[in-house]
Amino acid sequence: MTTARKGGRRLLVSVSAAATALVVGVAAWAVVRLSDGGGRTPTTNLADSPAPSRAPGGYGSGLTSVVRPSARKGGTVRVSSQNLLESTDPADMFTMYSRNMVRLYGRSLTMFKPAPGPAGAEIVPDLARSLGRSSDGGRTWTYKLRQGVRYQDGTAITSKDVKYAVLRSMDPGFAQGGLFFDTLLDLPAGYEGPYKSPGADTDRAIETPDDETIVFHLRKPLATFDQVVQLPETIPVPKARDTRADYKSAVVSSGPYQIESTREDYVALVRNPHWDPASDPNRTALPDRFVFTYGMKGDEVSTLLKAGETEMGGFLPDEEYAPILADPALKARADAPVTAVRTLAINPQVPPLDKVDCRRAVVRALELEAVSKASRAVPDQVPTSLVPPDVAGVRYADPALSPRGDKEGAREALERCGRPDGFTTKYIYRELPGEKEAAETVRDSLAKVGIHVTLDHAPVEKFHKEFGGVPANLKRDGVGLIARSWAPDWPDPSTYLPALVDSRELSEKEPSVNLTVRLPDVDELIDRATAEPDPTIRSGLWERVERRVAEEAVLVPTTWRRTLLLRGATATNLHVSPVFGDYDLVTMGVDAARS
Structure with a gap:
């Protein structure tokens, strides 16, 4: 399945206008996925530790276990959000x-x-x-x-x-x-x-x-x-x-709660008296009420979370990461799920990147560990595959990806493509937090093997509509390297890979998500995977899609991007949903005496 956003809607087949849609609402849903999650939880490298802590209430515990388990009913769960109420x-x-x-x-x-x-x-x-x-x-x-x-x-x-x-x-x-x-x-x-x-x-x-x-x-x-x-x-x-x-304003409830009141920035839910728990094995319905407040400032949400005045606050602003992680008590309440994949599209329409070994030299030279640490208190996770870590199925571990770069391998590739002394190319990125620093890190790592990069940037909307989102413009302007981000709609390759690598979704003269992958055999594999009923066979087909794209070196991950969550001090039954990249509301409770 290929998905993209168009005019605020989601589109399943054509993503020719997807880039335009990335700038609707919060500055690009699929740019960094800062406003709504949808990525997967990491299995390794949680910030400065090699794996999530499994200690009750410890840093990262909510990724792999339920924190503060409780069957206690009652109280009000308060949700504070920087997002606007969608509907x-x-x-x-x-x-x-x-x-x-x-x-x-x-x-x-x-x-x-x-x-x-x-x-x-x-x-x-x-x-x-x-x-x-x-x-x-x-x-x-x-x-x-x-x-x-x-x-x-x-x-x-x-x-x-x-x-x-x-x-x-x-x-x-x-x-x-x-x-x-x-x-x-x-x-x-x-x-x-x-x-x-x-x-x-x-x-x-x-x-x-x-x-x-x-x-x-x-x-x-x-x-x-x-x-x-x-x-x-x-x-x-x-x-x-x-x-x-x-x-x-009058949704008729079929779940354990019903809408008590709603306005532009507020929703209150109370119990639905006709919900039967015997018919619903998935929901615990512990709290008596939920109250959602939208459109808040990031620092306001952070203050409420730190003080225990709200149970859930969504993704925190980048500037909050360092002080939270420096405070042992606050860090013990934090989780950092992977919520998007930053990628580098390598343009085969711009010489000398039209030669596969020149593209492979770029991939080999990337120092991904340095890129993951660029400008962020919570380092992004070093990627080993294009698909993020916990999407269902088998992923192709690309041997060309290296935490510290493979300089010898890069120079050998340059020899094979006839550019032993390197070459020059252009790199464009979006004016978003951390992208400038990541671009500079990529530039510096490539320079070590003689690939000299000129950096350019654009505001998000212009990037997707004009500069970095239209393949014909990239070819015209000689842009060889393009920074992008993408995330699955839910934990399955079918909601992630097609938009990025299906050539039928690439529109040369219109904004596109796929900018550089034009491989008919990949398209055939996507069709087979989409229709294949056997999960094991289907997983193998998606792995082959990843492998072919990696072999051609036209799209590589640079980081598995992570965001920081902070558990409310009074919330119970907390865990990070690998679907939503945030705490799961369906099972959440609250210490009724403190809420």
Whole structure:
């Protein structure tokens, strides 16, 4: 699956306008993923220690275990956020912090297991009784709803409500939501949801033969459709209660909580009296209330967290890292998950990088350990593969990647490409925290083998729209090295690799995520992996995709970027979700006496 953001929406197939979308909202969702996580937890190199601490409450403990386990009910969980409230309507959201929150009052067909570490990447049934039954070679998926599930008003949830929810999400007015279902389902051409296309025949895409059964028909086989139906779009919506654009203020709950009140920067949730824990094995529903405050300043959130006046605060600003890590008490409450991958695209359309050995010389010369430490109190993790560390499956460990660089290997590659004395090229980066320092570190490491780099930079929006995001412009301007970042939508290679390396997603004259990978055999491997039902075989195909890209040296990781979280002093049952890159709200509790 290839995903990108376009006009605030997510797009599954074409990413020709993705770079433009990277500058919508928070300065580029996929640039550094600072606003919503979505990466994976690291397995090694947590800042200055080689592995996460497993001591209760210690630094990094929330990555691999539940911190402060408790079954105590009651109290209010306070969530303070620098982000703006995207929406409370399940049809109009995609960011990680929204998808974390919505599971408190909405149940999708499936969900990722609320657990730390690798277990948190497992897809499990939620509103559905079991994972989907696939037929027709992966084009048809059937789900049965759990019995006895009800809305907050006591009415029964039916499969027709799920179908209606998915269809209404396709309305163009829901600009912040996803386009997965629009593109995957076998819908009539031009379908725009029940508001604008009320007479369309949608049964060819979604059938509901009875109140408990829903059947999806896809245009192409997709082996991981169970992962797609965990999205908020499958949270049921009763048609009679749909108030369209105003539904965000009156969402009908199917989860353990319901909306008490909401405004532009505030959401309060209270218990849903008709939620039945017997029908929901995934949620603990410990607190009595959740209160979310949005649009706060970073230093305000940090102050509240340090003082124990909020239970959760999201990613902290870079300037907070050093003082927190210097304080033993605060450091013991911190976690640092991997949330994105910084990459270096090496342009084969700019000589002498049109020669594979010249590109390999660049890769061999990179001093990745130095790049990972550039300008950050929490060093990024040194990468060994293009795919981040805990995405499911086998990853290709690229032997050309080296913490301290392979100068001899780089010089040998320069000899093979006919440039024994090196060459010159241009490098462009975005005006974002740490990118200048990383670029200077790359420049200095390449200079040691005779590759001389001229640095250039641009504001984020201009970078993606004009300078660093349009392949034809890069070729015209002779830019050989381009700094980028990307992150998976959820823990599977299908939501990460295609956008970066599928040549069919590269648009030469428009903003693109893929700038340098034009390999037809990689495209074929992607198609095979997407349709392959056997997880082991599928994992091997994705590993082969990574290997081919590494062999051509057209895209390499420079860091696995990490962000810092601080556990609220009164929060219980804390663990970092490997899906959201933040603390999992579904299992969180609070010390009721202190909240």
